[in-house]
Amino acid sequence: MTDTASRPATTTDRSAPIRFVDADEVPADAEVLGVPVFDDLTLPVGAGARLDVAFLRRCGFEGRPGQARAVPADDGTTVVALGVGKGDRVDGDVLRRAGAALARHAGAAAKVATTLPAAAGGMAAPVVEGFALGSYRFEDGRRRVQPRAVEQLTVVGARADDVRRGAVAAEATARARDWVNTPARDLTPTRLGALTEELARERGLRVEVWDERRIAAEGLGGLGGVAAGAVEPARLIKLEYRPRSPRARVALVGKGITFDSGGLSLKTAAGMMTMKSDMGGAAAVINATLAAADLALPVAVTAWVSATENMPSGTAIRPGDVLVARNGTTIEVLNTDAEGRLVLADALSLAVEEEPDAIVDVATLTGGQRVALGSGVAAVLANDDALAAKVTAAGDAAGEPAWRLPLVAAYRKRLDSEVADIKNVTTGAAEASTIIAALFLEEFVDGRSWAHLDIAAPSWSDSDEGLLTKGGTGWGTRTLIEMLAAWA
Structure with missing residues (x-):
């Protein structure tokens, strides 16, 4: 397991950066788990969670790219169903949107994990980019925002170099956003x-x-x-x-x-x-x-x-x-x-x-x-x-x-x-x-x-x-x- 840090917050926000970690399995301390769901409401091999398909269907969840639904689990954790569309069409853009949706559904959790790479042959960089940039908030020293809760995202089934590449790209993009803002x-x-x-x-x-x-x-x-x-x-x-x-x-x-x-x-x-x-x-x-x-x-x-x-x-x-x-x-x-x-x-x-x-x-x-x-x-x-x-x-x-x-x-x-x-x-x-x-x-x-x-x-x-x-x-x-x- 390795980790890399990105700073999707701003140049004025010097809080600790999110750590992005690659792992072979979901860590026991994960408070929120984001799992990919295809548009037929099936999960790819390695998604690592069970979801009540009938419940998702009643909620109007269809597995469309960018769609998300949080489902509380009995053990106090939360599973977030992340739509990725058709299984043969999951690309980097779909994974970015899913990563951003997970960031917006993470709530107050400090430790978040996801098995999104399972939907696209282990591709992880777009997942990291989406999560980091979906978490982005700007403050200019006068307008304060609520501090970001997430401390760590564990990307299950990912290569370390792919996670790092996504973190570097997200950091560069966030810094460009800072300057424009x-x-x-x-x-x-x-x-x-x-x-x-x-x-x-x-x-x-x-x-x-x-x-x-x-x-x-x-x-x-x-x-x-x-x-x-x-x-x-x-x-x-x-x-x-x-x-x-x-x-x-x-x-x-x-x-x-x-x-x-x-x-x-x-x-x-x-x-x-x-x-x-x-x-x-x-x-x-x-x-x-x-x-x-x-x-x-x-x-x-x-x-x-x-x-x-x-x-x-x-x-x-x-x-x-x-x-x-x-x-x-x-x-x-x-x-x-x-x-x-x-x-x-x-x-x-x-x-x-x-x-x-x-x-x-x-x-x-x-x-x-x-x-x-x-x-x-x-x-x-x-x-x-x-x-x-x-x-x-x-x-x-x-x-x-x-x-x-x-x-x-x-x-x-x-x-x-x-x-x-x-x-x-x-x-x-x-x-x-x-x-x-x-x-x-x-x-x-x-x-x-x-x-x-x-x-x-x-x-x-x-x-x-x-x-x-x-x-x-x-x-x-x-x-x-x-x-x-x-x-x-």
């Missing part, structure tokens, strides 16, 4: 850089945080231009994980707008309400890189994050201004609320200079993504079919689905400018905005293998559902971890 005045670009430095030092990773002087000296005109209206200084964060004899070299690029007012192209009041989340891409790439180190994946990873606020003031960039990006491209800024692509232009240019095998950027970039795909599916656009397939496959495996949209070359002319190499928005009909934004970004990858993941809507949840809790979702973190693991 933190008020913007508390998570400034400077603070984001300091947090990254602290976490990098704990793992012995290389990290650089460029201040505003270095940003100007390095010619990061997109980042510097967006930051011009803010009192809080910008930061460029470079985080490196360098294992011996890596099988691939991957650059991850994240949009780090710690608050987006829209600049002089001011958003509406309603449009600003969740704009502390506009650094969701940055949170994903930093925490995925940390997870790659925690898992000792044989893939070299460099995370690049352009972090700034986008604020209106007398020093802010104005519509009609021209910026010069790191790679020398001149950009006519016609809408200051299309700022994410400006800061990404510099970060992508820096990534290209190190000649990685692939570049993947993650950003809360366009409202068009929400219109096209809603809050449950991210958009992928890429200049490399194989890389696009790798990203979408990773999203499917992580329970973070993504759909590929085309890079329509004919649309590129809509970004032609009369005074610069390119303009940051089209001036005609507001259509295909997600594709147009990706075509803008493509100008800065110099033909290298590249994929863009737009997580504008999936980065935030308006309700508690499945393994999501209201607020930041950490979307993209587990997709990137799965993608890096696939390279390994």
Whole structure:
């Protein structure tokens, strides 16, 4: 028996983390036991519990994925029936939903166990992810929540390395959620850089945080231009994980707008309400890189994050201004609320200079993504079919689905400018905005293998559902971890 600890609570909650333990049988001290139940109300071999099928049926329990029913036992413990659907269709996403349902039915129990892996050939990582993320609660130092009761989850019939992989992915996702949920005045670009430095030092990773002087000296005109209206200084964060004899070299690029007012192209009041989340891409790439180190994946990873606020003031960039990006491209800024692509232009240019095998950027970039795909599916656009397939496959495996949209070359002319190499928005009909934004970004990858993941809507949840809790979702973190693991 081995155990691993994850901290699905927040950076402000320093209570003891949940311990995740693998075991061959249900421990005697388990207060709650979660068992998988198929949609014909049978249990898989190894489920380790007896349930009154007639009682479940009377309760309307049908074994659907995500469904749960707590049944008190004579010995004072509780058995939670966890629906997993058809026996031949139990995948990672079903197990995550079941794990989250168990977390929400654990009540005041300190010791919880589950035999969910019995439903899917021993697969345990998604069970751990679901339980940990279903347990997630955020507190910002002012709003207190009830302390989490669960101290330990025993995953019966699991491999230790699989349990650890799930715990690491859950911790990375929870930390990304923490950062997205933190008020913007508390998570400034400077603070984001300091947090990254602290976490990098704990793992012995290389990290650089460029201040505003270095940003100007390095010619990061997109980042510097967006930051011009803010009192809080910008930061460029470079985080490196360098294992011996890596099988691939991957650059991850994240949009780090710690608050987006829209600049002089001011958003509406309603449009600003969740704009502390506009650094969701940055949170994903930093925490995925940390997870790659925690898992000792044989893939070299460099995370690049352009972090700034986008604020209106007398020093802010104005519509009609021209910026010069790191790679020398001149950009006519016609809408200051299309700022994410400006800061990404510099970060992508820096990534290209190190000649990685692939570049993947993650950003809360366009409202068009929400219109096209809603809050449950991210958009992928890429200049490399194989890389696009790798990203979408990773999203499917992580329970973070993504759909590929085309890079329509004919649309590129809509970004032609009369005074610069390119303009940051089209001036005609507001259509295909997600594709147009990706075509803008493509100008800065110099033909290298590249994929863009737009997580504008999936980065935030308006309700508690499945393994999501209201607020930041950490979307993209587990997709990137799965993608890096696939390279390994």
